[in-house]
Amino acid sequence: MDTENWIAVAAGAVAVVAAVISFVQARHAKAQSQAAVEQVRVARQQLEQAERVHREQNEPYVIVDIQPDAPGSSLLVVAIENIGPTMARDVKVTTDPPLASASGDNLTERLQRGLARTIPMLPPGRRLKYAFDVSSRRFESDLPTAYTFTVEARGPFGDVEPMEYLVDISSWRETLRGERPNAKMEKKLSDMANSLSALTKAYQGANGSAIRAERQASVDRLRRELGGDDSAS
Structure with a gap:
């Protein structure tokens, strides 16, 4: 093969390599472009979601x-x-x-x-x-x-x-509908009243004679005071 043929073959090989490189670069550029578009889309979605969350958190309910x-x-x-x-x-x-x-x-x-x-x-x-x-x-x-x-x-x-x-x-x-707010206090007061009533009855039972005597003495004293007022007039 003469020199001119070798030059032609070499030129063809260089052209093929250049074409392959251009093709690879083009595919890479396209992939980068698609990746950039996807990144923009994801960023936009994240921004919209953040705005929606902010709005929902600050809306009346x-x-x-x-x-x-x-x-x-x-x-x-x-x-x-x-x-x-x-x-x-x-x-x-x-x-x-x-x-x-x-x-x-x-x-x-x-x-x-x-x-x-x-x-x-x-x-x-x-x-x-x-x-x-x-x-x-x-x-x-x-x-x-x-x-x-x-x-x-x-x-x-x-x-x-x-x-x-x-x-x-x-x-x-x-269902049970709950109790009145003062129900517990009312129950405690009722329990206290029952206890005092029981204590009063117990005291009266144990000291009945003394209580009757004291009452009779008070009546007699009142009668004497009334009688003295009548004689004085």
Whole structure:
């Protein structure tokens, strides 16, 4: 093979090597580009998740429940409370089916009128209560015991996602509803009164003669004083 042929072969080999290198570099650049795009996508997702977590942690959280007005109380109330960290505004509560009380049409009307109003603001920890029913009357009636409450409100980032609460009070028929806050104190006072009564009876039984004699002496002394007043006049 002459020199020109060798040069041609060498040039062809160089061209092939250059093409291979270019191909490898192109694939590597494409892989780097795809990796960069994936990194941007992951970073964007992480940012969106962080923003969503921050928003959820700083939004108001308004809950609705039906519960006794106080431990041991037979009065049931509808309670609306903001347990979130920020102010809730324009709070609207709807219910399905409409609320009805077994304790009279007047209470039903007041309850429905009160919940129909938009609550302008509900600060963190604020709790509103609306008289709902008397438990004994409720469970003796044919009225519903389950209600679905829907809460809409605005927070510092705009409208809060509507929340739904299914409240069913039928299970309360078989549960203890707690005791009155002063029940323990009342029991202790009653026990003390019984103890004092027992001590009084025991004392009277052991010292009956002395007590009767003392009473008789007091009566005689009073008679003498009254008699002396009459003679003096």
